[in-house]
Amino acid sequence: MTKEMFTLKSSDGFLFVVDEAVVHQSVTLSPMVQDCAGREYPINNVTGKILNLVVEYCKNHVVVDGGDSSSSSSSGDALKKWDDEFITQMDLSTVYDLIMAANYLIIKGLFDLACQRVADEIAACKDHEEIRATLGIVSDYTAEEEAEVLKENEWAFD
């Protein structure tokens, strides 16, 4: 049985040809399997740059998810390592785009992975100022409000 291939089209016109196993990883795209073989399926909310990363993630996860369980522990470790490298080498703005793409396409593993990356970045900051600087957030606290909310949570800043 030949594998069915599907064509995904990014918002900026890039085409990605993927097989059914990749498509099924996205809850949003899964239903298209019935109807869309051979036709281009536009994904208007995701650029080519990000869709490329999404497809790369899904391709890597097909190999292991479809594999047999006897090799699952070592291949599970290898996959985790791949995931870590995959997400760590991206800059934060790409990660945000990936979060939104994974949210739209409903790819849980990728979504959690990307959220965890941002959370790790926040957790590594030792205080609110470092969080603001790292993520480019402007505070809307007045000096008094900030002093008060800091005092309430003093212990967390050790």
Add this chain to the structure above:
Amino acid sequence: MWYVIFSYPFWVQRMEAETSWTHYPYNYITYVPEADPYSEPSDDETKDQTFSMDTLLPDDLLERILSFLPIASIFRAGTVCKRWNEIVSSRRFLWNFSSNNNNSASQRPWYFMFTTTDEPSGYAYDPVIKKWYTFDLPCIETSNWFVASSCGLVCFMDNDCRNKIYVSNPITKQWRRLIEPPGHRSTDYTALSTSMNRAKQSYSVSVVKSKQVQGNFFQWELSIHLYSSETMTWTTSLTDVLTGWRGGDESVIIDNVLYFLIYSTGGNSDHRHGLIASNLSSTSSLMSSFIPMPCSLTCGRLMNLKERLVVVGGIGKHDRPDIIKGIGIWCLKGGREWQEMARMPQRYFQGFGELDDVFASSGSDDVVYIQSYGSPALLMFDMKLKCWKWSQKCPVSKKFPLQLFTGFSFEPRLEIAP
């Protein structure tokens, strides 16, 4: 379900049950699609500024990201800006945070260690990130107060008159004082425990009071008093007189059964300790639910580990049962039989230095903490992985030779309020 596709930005109807995988619905309608994918950033945009997450991510996605944070970071996040503060303070976030982390390691109990005996301050240990935080406890005044914890709530009772009882969440610092329990004001021994019913959002507190019958060394009067947060009142569920045994200060409530240790007053010298498993809905005599301990113990500490009764006990030497030679962990199976779960390896036992026949031990979920009163060293046992491990060294230091250290474990929960 088939989605109709158009070539311009569209909204997609979602059926929550099919497509959303979190416990709250994703409202994708809030997402703003990229307006013009071909636009280049203009020169007057500050390209060197870090990409601002603020403007890009909608609240529900930000909320999801923040739910991955360790507890201390949640509090730090609340100080970043008002939007973040609103998110991490919302009931929805607090409840989702706990259930998100239910299956992951993040719910492992923390351990609080007092730095001095006469102040409610010390250090709190998060075993997941292996970090000690400087920590102050609400309500409690000195380290010799009684402490009982369940599911994020910690109950404190003073050790003088034993009439000041507080229920608190040590992380959020919320607390409430309970009305005084009934029974004798002056008791010889008191045992405190608490149990949280998450489904009903209510809790109960039990106090077991022991008083020697006047003029009779062997007879002790025991009374069990129960507080319910639903009625905010105490009821005296049982009074009984024991002969040859007395109550002590160890008790725990599991599944409507109050377990507490009793101590031989000299009559039965075979075993110094025994267990009473008193069903809180019945009024049968205490000794009818007597369960002997697995072996002769120098001391026993009771705890609720995932709704199983676990005892951590000091094992006495054969010829000198009051001198400790090892520590074991047992679990009560079928309500009557003890199963040995672990024996502390010698190298850990020796790692405490000189271990008294009594020591501090508490735990919940899958973690048992053991601490010698003579040092700030803290040992952990993971019931699931069956492994022993020292915690990160606590920053507290021994200031004088006879300094005593003690502590207790509690689950860090943001959403539980007394």
